[in-house]
Amino acid sequence: MKEVRIGLIGSPNSGKSTIFNKLTGAYQIVGNWPGKTVETVERAVESKGRHFLLIDFPGTQTLTPTSTDEEIAMEYMIENSPDVIIQVASAIDLERSIYLSLELIELGIPILVALNQFDEAIKQGFEIDVEKLSEILGVPVIPTVAIKGEGIDKLVEKAFELVHSKSKGKMITDEDIRPQINNVMSVIKGFLPDRYPSEWFALKLFEEDPWVARKIAELDAEKRLKGVLEEEKASIKKSTGMHPSLLIVNKRRSIAERIANEVRKTKPVSRSKFIETLDSLSTSSYGYPLLAVVMATVFVATLGLGLLLRDTISYLFLGLSGYFAFNIANPLLSAILSGAQLSLLVGLSFIIPVVFSFHFFFSLLDDSGYLPRAAFLIDKAMRRIGLNGKAFIPLLLGYGCNVPACVTCRILEGDKPRFVTALMITLIPCASRMIIIYGLIAIYIGMVTALAIYLFNLFVVLLIGMIVGRSVDLRCESTGLVMVLPPYRVPVIKNALRKTWSRAKDFVYLAMPIIIIGTVFLKMLEIAGIMGHLNALFNPLFVGIFGLPGYVLSFLLFGAIRKEFALVFLMTTLNGNPLSYLSPTQIIVFTLITLFYIPCVATTVTLIRELRLRKTLMIIGINLLIAIIVGFSASVILPLFS
Amino acid sequence: MNIALTHLDEGKVAVIKEMDLDNHIKKRLMALGLLPNSRLKVLRIAPLKGAILMDVGGYPLAISHDLAEKILVRELE
Ligand SMILES: Nc1nc2c(ncn2[C@@H]2O[C@H](COP(=O)(O)OP(=O)(O)OP(=O)(O)O)[C@@H](O)[C@H]2O)c(=O)[nH]1
Numbered sequence: 263m264k265e266v267r268i269g270l271i272g273s274p275n276s277g278k279s280t281i282f283n284k285l286t287g288a289y290q291i292v293g294n295w296p297g298k299t300v301e302t303v304e305r306a307v308e309s310k311g312r313h314f315l316l317i318d319f320p321g322t323q324t325l326t327p328t329s330t331d332e333e334i335a336m337e338y339m340i341e342n343s344p345d346v347i348i349q350v351a352s353a354i355d356l357e358r359s360i361y362l363s364l365e366l367i368e369l370g371i372p373i374l375v376a377l378n379q380f381d382e383a384i385k386q387g388f389e390i391d392v393e394k395l396s397e398i399l400g401v402p403v404i405p406t407v408a409i410k411g412e413g414i415d416k417l418v419e420k421a422f423e424l425v426h427s428k429s430k431g432k433m434i435t436d437e438d439i440r441p442q443i444n445n446v447m448s449v450i451k452g453f454l455p456d457r458y459p460s461e462w463f464a465l466k467l468f469e470e471d472p473w474v475a476r477k478i479a480e481l482d483a484e485k486r487l488k489g490v491l492e493e494e495k496a497s498i499k500k501s502t503g504m505h506p507s508l509l510i511v512n513k514r515r516s517i518a519e520r521i522a523n524e525v526r527k528t529k530p531v532s533r534s535k536f537i538e539t540l541d542s543l544s545t546s547s548y549g550y551p552l553l554a555v556v557m558a559t560v561f562v563a564t565l566g567l568g569l570l571l572r573d574t575i576s577y578l579f580l581g582l583s584g585y586f587a588f589n590i591a592n593p594l595l596s597a598i599l600s601g602a603q604l605s606l607l608v609g610l611s612f613i614i615p616v617v618f619s620f621h622f623f624f625s626l627l628d629d630s631g632y633l634p635r636a637a638f639l640i641d642k643a644m645r646r647i648g649l650n651g652k653a654f655i656p657l658l659l660g661y662g663c664n665v666p667a668c669v670t671c672r673i674l675e676g677d678k679p680r681f682v683t684a685l686m687i688t689l690i691p692c693a694s695r696m697i698i699i700y701g702l703i704a705i706y707i708g709m710v711t712a713l714a715i716y717l718f719n720l721f722v723v724l725l726i727g728m729i730v731g732r733s734v735d736l737r738c739e740s741t742g743l744v745m746v747l748p749p750y751r752v753p754v755i756k757n758a759l760r761k762t763w764s765r766a767k768d769f770v771y772l773a774m775p776i777i778i779i780g781t782v783f784l785k786m787l788e789i790a791g792i793m794g795h796l797n798a799l800f801n802p803l804f805v806g807i808f809g810l811p812g813y814v815l816s817f818l819l820f821g822a823i824r825k826e827f828a829l830v831f832l833m834t835t836l837n838g839n840p841l842s843y844l845s846p847t848q849i850i851v852f853t854l855i856t857l858f859y860i861p862c863v864a865t866t867v868t869l870i871r872e873l874r875l876r877k878t879l880m881i882i883g884i885n886l887l888i889a890i891i892v893g894f895s896a897s898v899i900l901p902l903f904s
Numbered sequence: 905m906n907i908a909l910t911h912l913d914e915g916k917v918a919v920i921k922e923m924d925l926d927n928h929i930k931k932r933l934m935a936l937g938l939l940p941n942s943r944l945k946v947l948r949i950a951p952l953k954g955a956i957l958m959d960v961g962g963y964p965l966a967i968s969h970d971l972a973e974k975i976l977v978r979e980l981e
């Protein structure tokens with residue numbers, strides 16, 4: 263028998279991934295802002311003797327997509343339609359949830375509703391008559407509290423009942439325009455492949471859904487449809503006085519509101535004073551200094567904790583390695599062993615403390631619900647560039663890792679905004695570059711300089727956003743911010759730790775082995791005398807432009823693989839003591855170059871996938887140009903101050 | 905008299921009268937609850953003509969200033 267496929271669909275931030283994680287034991291990023299999941303993920307599940315495939319979808323506010331992540335959800339839902347859809351709805355946002363229920367019912371796939379975040383609804387004083395809701399919609403409705411796993415078994419049980427009964431909900435949106443829909447449907451049936459729901463296509467054509475319009479265009483059926491569609495649209499307009507697409511949306515929303523009011527009673531409750539104050543503070547004009555303080559705190563706390571842990575870790579390591587002191591005559595073997603030891607030390611003392619503490623602090627922040635509020639505040643500034651406040655979220659994610667940040671650009675509307683945001687992201691110092699700032703600047707130059715570098719970087723990012731935004735005429739394509747804000751939630755340490763691990767584990771599994779191999783490799787090159795040749799070859803160029811010795815090129819080459827390698831190999835090559843080889847100015851210039859010069863391999867691959875080759879090459883070119891200008895200017899200007 | 909949403913002060917309640925936006929964005933706003941004749945309450949206006957945060961059907965919704973400018977409302981006392 264074919265395996266049952268169950269899809270988790272719902273508005274952004276309703277708790278789909280929380281349910282997915284609970285059932286699959288996998289880990290999809292969970293957090294408190296809309297737009298975390300931006301691709302569909304399928305996993306096999308075995309729960310209470312039942313086997314099925316569970317699919318986690320990107321959040322969809324409505325089934326008329328406006329951004330790439332919503333389009334991905336639509337495409338997958340129609341082209342690979344699941345046997346059953348579990349709509350993960352938010353009980354605290356009943357109107358919007360019911361709106362989506364109505365749309366899913368129209369689609370004609372059996373659905374059931376998980377009325378999630380039910381605990382919060384109770385806390386907010388909502389009493390929801392679940393049975394009545396189920397009766398009105400004609401589909402099962404089950405209250406759930408995903409974070410505690412409540413109601414999830416029942417959800418699976420009901421989903422399986424639906425697979426067999428195939429019962430669908432009642433379609434109620436279309437009453438007024440039934441004849442027109444039927445007329446269009448009869449034409450559509452002539453060419454629409456069977457796998458598509460023709461009734462839904464007809465409705466969506468009246469709704470002027472761009473996704474359906476594109477499908478029709480792909481089927482080369484625009485011409486056959488045009489006449490009848492125009493005619494029926496005109497007839498609707500004549501009888502109702504409204505544009506058909508607006509009529510449908512208006513109707514659906516009105517029905518959703520009516521149902522919500524019918525099934526929900528609200529009793530007044532006193533809300534947490536602390537959260538309320540925090541909420542109003544973080545969206546008021548005090549929100550700007552607060553944002554600066556929050557960001558600075560994350561960086562200072564990370565770098566500070568890094569400094570603290572570094573001493574402990576390297577102390578421990580040095581103590582331990584005393585037991586394994588090598589005394590080997592073979593120069594090659596001894597080089598390999600000392601290289602391995604040195605790189606392990608550098609990895610443990612530079613990488614681990616920074617990466618883990620940054621992701622931990624950031625996870626707490628992104629679980630709190632602060633991000634969307636910051637996006638609201640920053641919207642005006644982003645509009646000046648031609649983006650909107652939503653772009654703040656991928657930009658901020660860029661400080662963790664550029665790769666998911668670039669993928670998250672899918673939550674933005676429009677190709678140009680996605681391109682400009684992705685470009686800006688590549689300039690943002692991710693955790694890997696933070697390791698460089700920490701390892702070279704915070705340790706050898708000072709914390710103030712480290713923060714100054716962050717500020718300078720931010721200035722460059724905004725400036726480039728502005729310049730490129732202007733030159734691609736961003737404004738004409740970009741729409742304003744439209745975002746639903748989730749409530750503040752108290753972060754749970756356990757969840758933050760899990761997220762930290764999922765975001766930082768690459769540094770352990772992927773980076774550390776390469777670092778050890780790479781160090782040994784460089785040591786061998788050194789022994790073979792190749793480093794000297796490389797140096798001689800590139801010295802003129804690097805000394806001429808940046809006042810840096812030619813051998814830094816090899817660090818930069820490694821840094822293109824993963825940014826932190828630039829620091830690691832600099833450290834292992836210079837025997838952990840850069841100040842005896844490089845001046846403070848040279849250290850700052852080198853750091854600045856590493857911030858800008860090129861997206862790492864993983865980011866480049868992601869960019870090609872998200873934006874295609876041409877735009878990726880443009881981004882790489884702009885990166886290089888900025889690095890050269892900044893590096894050169896710094897090497898000229900900085901000596902004037904010292 | 906109808907005024908632009910951006911001219912409301914924080915804390916004011918109003919009824920939506922007209923939305924002078926193209927259908928694409930209008931549909932999204934309507935789906936999220938900004939229907940003609942429905943109510944909203946302005947919670948926050950970010951400084952310097954920034955975005956507007958409002959309560960629509962008991963849930964906060966943020967929209968850019970340039971969108972809010974095109975939404976005409978009638979203030980309720
Ligand atoms: N109080 C409460 N919080 C919940 C519940 N379910 C999920 N959450 C929280 O809601 C937020 C969003 O959860 P996710 O699982 O990431 O939501 P999602 O639907 O996958 O979100 P996107 O992928 O962004 O569309 C997180 O902060 C969760 O901890 C619940 O039943 N009760």
Ligand SMILES: [Mg+2]
Pocket residue numbers: 278279280290291298299319321
């Ligand atoms: Mg998700």
